[in-house]
Each structure stands twice: as C-alpha cells, then as structure tokens.
Amino acid sequence: MNKKKLVDIIVNNAVVLTINESDDIIKDGSVVIQADRILDIGKNIDINEKYQAKRKINARGGVVMPGLVNTHTHLAMSLFRGMADDLPLDKWLSEHLFPAEKKFVDEEFSYWGSKLALSEMMLSGTTTFCDMYFFEKEAGQATKEAGMRGFIGEGVVSEFGDEDEIFYNKIKLTAELLEKYKKNTLISIVVEPHSCYTCSKKILIKLKEYAKENNLLYIIHLAETKKEFDDVKKKFGVSPVEYLDKIKVLDEKTLAAHCVWLNDNDIEILRQRNVKVSHCPKSNMKLASGAAPIGKLFEKGVVVSLGTDGSASNNNLDMFSEMDYAAKLAKVTTLNPEVAKAKEVVRMATINGAKALGMENEIGSLELGKKADLIILDFNKPHLVPVYDYYSHLVYCASGSDVETSIINGKVILENRKIKTFNLEETIEKSNSIAEKIKTA
Ligand SMILES: [Zn+2]
Structure with missing residues (x-):
C-alpha cells in the first residue's frame, strides 16, 4: 500500500474556480496546501488517494477561488x-x-x-x-x-x-x-x-x-x-x-x-x-x-x-x-x-x-506552485441557488458576506466568518471612539 504524503491543509468538497488560462472549473474538487503554496489541485477522490492532511477544511459544495x-x-x-x-x-x-x-x-x-x-x-x-x-x-x-x-x-x-x-x-x-x-x-x-x-x-x-x-x-x-x-x-x-x-x-x-x-x-x-x-x-x-x-x-x-x-x-x-x-x-x-x-x-x-501589482506569477489564480491565497464561499444560500453559471453568481448574486473562510499565504486568517488574527471587537470599539471625537469636534 502506498503511503500517503502528509500535507498541511486540504480544502475539499469544493467547486474549484481556478481562474487559470483555460478557466478550468473542478467540481467535487480539492486544493492541497503545503506551507505557503498550492501543492496540488484535483478531484476529491484522487487527492484523497495521494495525501493525508494535518487539517481538512470542508467547503460543503461551496466555491473555492483565488482571493x-x-x-x-x-x-x-x-x-x-x-x-x-x-x-x-x-x-x-x-x-x-x-x-x-x-x-x-x-x-x-x-x-x-x-x-x-x-x-x-x-x-x-x-x-x-x-x-x-x-x-x-x-x-x-x-x-x-x-x-x-x-x-x-x-x-x-x-x-x-x-x-x-x-x-x-x-x-x-x-x-x-x-x-x-x-x-x-x-x-x-x-x-x-x-x-x-x-x-x-x-x-x-x-x-x-x-x-x-x-x-x-x-x-x-x-x-x-x-x-x-x-x-x-x-x-x-x-x-x-x-x-x-x-x-x-x-x-x-x-x-x-x-x-x-x-x-x-x-x-x-x-x-x-x-x-x-x-x-x-x-x-x-x-x-x-x-x-x-x-x-x-x-x-x-x-x-x-x-x-x-x-x-x-x-x-x-x-x-x-x-x-x-x-x-x-x-x-x-x-x-x-x-x-x-x-x-x-x-x-x-x-x-x-x-x-x-506585478504578482501574476504568485497570486490571482489557483495553480500549482502559486501562493495559497484563496477563499471559500458558502453556496448553500437561497440567493445563490440554483447555479447555472458560477461566474454569473459571483458577479450578480454573491456578496462579501458569503465568504466563509479565507487563507492567505497558507494561513487561515478567517474561519467560519471569524477573524483569527486579531480582535475585531476591539477594532470596532476604537473606531467608534475615534469617530466620536470627530463628531464632537
Ligand atoms: Zn483613490
């Protein structure tokens, strides 16, 4: 039996919009992340055979696309x-x-x-x-x-x-x-x-x-x-x-x-x-x-x-x-x-x-070797059902609040709509108190 390669993150059960030259879309797809880069992209079944992950993120049929x-x-x-x-x-x-x-x-x-x-x-x-x-x-x-x-x-x-x-x-x-x-x-x-x-x-x-x-x-x-x-x-x-x-x-x-x-x-x-x-x-x-x-x-x-x-x-x-x-x-x-x-x-x-920004070799599409900057959108929402064309939905139906998870440089910075890197409540509080000074000046 082949030993599976251990990787950092696998995002699975996704519709992967690669935005590559040929606009490939992979349904029932997975994206494999090792350190800060995309190691592999493919069908769930193939990725499962090749890799095991320290961490799996289930996109539940949602769209995974470049950030x-x-x-x-x-x-x-x-x-x-x-x-x-x-x-x-x-x-x-x-x-x-x-x-x-x-x-x-x-x-x-x-x-x-x-x-x-x-x-x-x-x-x-x-x-x-x-x-x-x-x-x-x-x-x-x-x-x-x-x-x-x-x-x-x-x-x-x-x-x-x-x-x-x-x-x-x-x-x-x-x-x-x-x-x-x-x-x-x-x-x-x-x-x-x-x-x-x-x-x-x-x-x-x-x-x-x-x-x-x-x-x-x-x-x-x-x-x-x-x-x-x-x-x-x-x-x-x-x-x-x-x-x-x-x-x-x-x-x-x-x-x-x-x-x-x-x-x-x-x-x-x-x-x-x-x-x-x-x-x-x-x-x-x-x-x-x-x-x-x-x-x-x-x-x-x-x-x-x-x-x-x-x-x-x-x-x-x-x-x-x-x-x-x-x-x-x-x-x-x-x-x-x-x-x-x-x-x-x-x-x-x-x-x-x-x-x-001169970064086309690093970001902007999901391709092997590029930086792992990607987002997961929840498509199990009434305003995104049914789907005939994913691009159409992204432009004409989706909003930022449909983004569930965000990965930058291989790090999960947003998970289930919670910011992982800093305290949002403190930011809102400080912002309101600065605005208060402006209002009363
Ligand atoms: Zn400007």
Whole structure:
C-alpha cells in the first residue's frame, strides 16, 4: 500500500474556480496546501488517494477561488465612512476630506482606521490590497498583524507646503518602510503621488526616479474627473495621460487609478506604455465622475483591475459589490449588455489585479506552485441557488458576506466568518471612539 504524503491543509468538497488560462472549473474538487503554496489541485477522490492532511477544511459544495485583489484603496479613510456624501470630487476633497485629514489623521487614526478596513476586507474575500494614505507605518503594522498581503504606499501631495521638504520627508518614510519590510513576503512598499493636480511636475518626476532606482510600483490617481481633464488641458495643453507621458512617468510599473476621462490617444498611450488600470466604478458613480471606458481598454489589451477606492467615497470595501457595479456600469454606459461579461469581471478582481501589482506569477489564480491565497464561499444560500453559471453568481448574486473562510499565504486568517488574527471587537470599539471625537469636534 502506498503511503500517503502528509500535507498541511486540504480544502475539499469544493467547486474549484481556478481562474487559470483555460478557466478550468473542478467540481467535487480539492486544493492541497503545503506551507505557503498550492501543492496540488484535483478531484476529491484522487487527492484523497495521494495525501493525508494535518487539517481538512470542508467547503460543503461551496466555491473555492483565488482571493480577491483590490488594487486601489485608502484603508484608514474607513473612519470617514458616510461623513460627507453626495458631493462632487473637488468639493468633497477641498471642503471636507482635506480639512478633516489635516485635523484628525495621525498615527492612531491610521492604525485603527486601517484595522477597520482590513477587518472588512478579510470578511469579504479580499486577500491582497493596494493602499495609498498617510502614516503608512501604522497601516503596515496593522497589515502585518492581520496577516494580509498588502501594498503600502505613503501618499504624496505637494501642493501644501515646501515641495523639497515634502519630498525629503516622504522618501525618508518610504525608505524606512522598505528597510522594515525587506524580508516580509506579505508586505510590499510602493511609491504613490496622489495625482497630477496635487503634485508638482518636479515631485512627480523625482518620485518616478526613486521608484525606478528601487524597482517599486508607481501608483497615481489619473484622469478621474472632467474637471481634472479640463484643468490639465488648460494648464499644459494636453490631457492628464499625455501630460504624464510627456514627463515620462508612465511605464509597465505604473498603476493608474480611475482612468475615467480618456481620449483615444490616451488609451493608445496606456497600451503602448503597458500602464495598468485600477477601475473604481462605485467611487466614480458616487462622486459622479463618470464611467471608465473599460470595454475600449479591454479591446486594446490594457490590463484593467478593480479597486474599491476608500470607504469615504464608496462607501464599503466589498469587492463582490464592486464586480457587480463594474459589469453593470459598463453595460449601461455603452448600451451594450455584452461588454464586461461576468467571467471577464471575475478576472479583473483576481488575475488582472495580480498583473496590476506585478504578482501574476504568485497570486490571482489557483495553480500549482502559486501562493495559497484563496477563499471559500458558502453556496448553500437561497440567493445563490440554483447555479447555472458560477461566474454569473459571483458577479450578480454573491456578496462579501458569503465568504466563509479565507487563507492567505497558507494561513487561515478567517474561519467560519471569524477573524483569527486579531480582535475585531476591539477594532470596532476604537473606531467608534475615534469617530466620536470627530463628531464632537
Ligand atoms: Zn483613490
């Protein structure tokens, strides 16, 4: 009799959505995890013959799929959720968000706001995210405690204050973060100028130089609103995308959030430079910014991933809801129901997110040798019955609250909807007490 190989975890009785190149779906399937990686994927019967596990997790016929990748968010802004709604972006930023940030955002705000956001993401199927905010040292600490995979970047705004001093301070912080997390496989550091309307040309260029020297991603809000498009055109005579191209900050390591206001030449530039896009449909709808032309971007072969943006302009971090909106917004704005098909949208939230972050060889699909970042959804629920098409259900029926279990880097961080890595009650309590201070200020 053959001896079975002992492995760490087997997730069995699952419908395994691999999101691999051929979109293989394995019914009555199992995923085998050894340390931080996927060792095998197959039918229950075959996996049972080959392996015995220290731990078995029964998916009870539910879907097992790659953890979702949220490529654009502002974690700690969760503490501003619902504080200022129903406003256009420029007014929302200049009259509400920027003054509130100046007054309230500090280490404590960033730490607990990040933890609040991380809790919400863990409970809704996100396993990897890309954050842009302030006091990122605290966001990094919270991410480390959560056991999530995070891209952490100190947001740079140069319009208030001395730009040389701002540049020096932000680079110092970034360098400290790089040093702190150089051996951490879950946390990556990125360079994040806020936008071309809040950062000077000099800062934008210098940050790109720093990113290149250190082989880091360069992440920026781009062409989000008509106002941005018109202002840049007026000031520089070109569109926001053309402007960033002119100053040579666009390349394959640039991830641009929003990309709503694009002309045909802009789309061609994004394609040529291999810039990755983070599409944030709910934030764009809520701030009435417009609808990114994702159909056209797909046609050109531009990598379009999905982001929630911060909770102050969404107002949640549920990537299932984001998928639903992404599909429907693309359809209603083009009057074409064949744009943004469910299967494409699931790829946006998984493998395209991995590509946007340069992680496609490690995450974004369930394949042998990749990192074990996966989620289990409970499909024994009325709103998910019956099933004709799993992709359709993930986009149009499921929500983050259907996620039962989440595994990141081979570690179970959420089990039966309980966060295993930190105390959720304490996070909620601290978040409410910080909000209380904001309300009474
Ligand atoms: Zn944003």
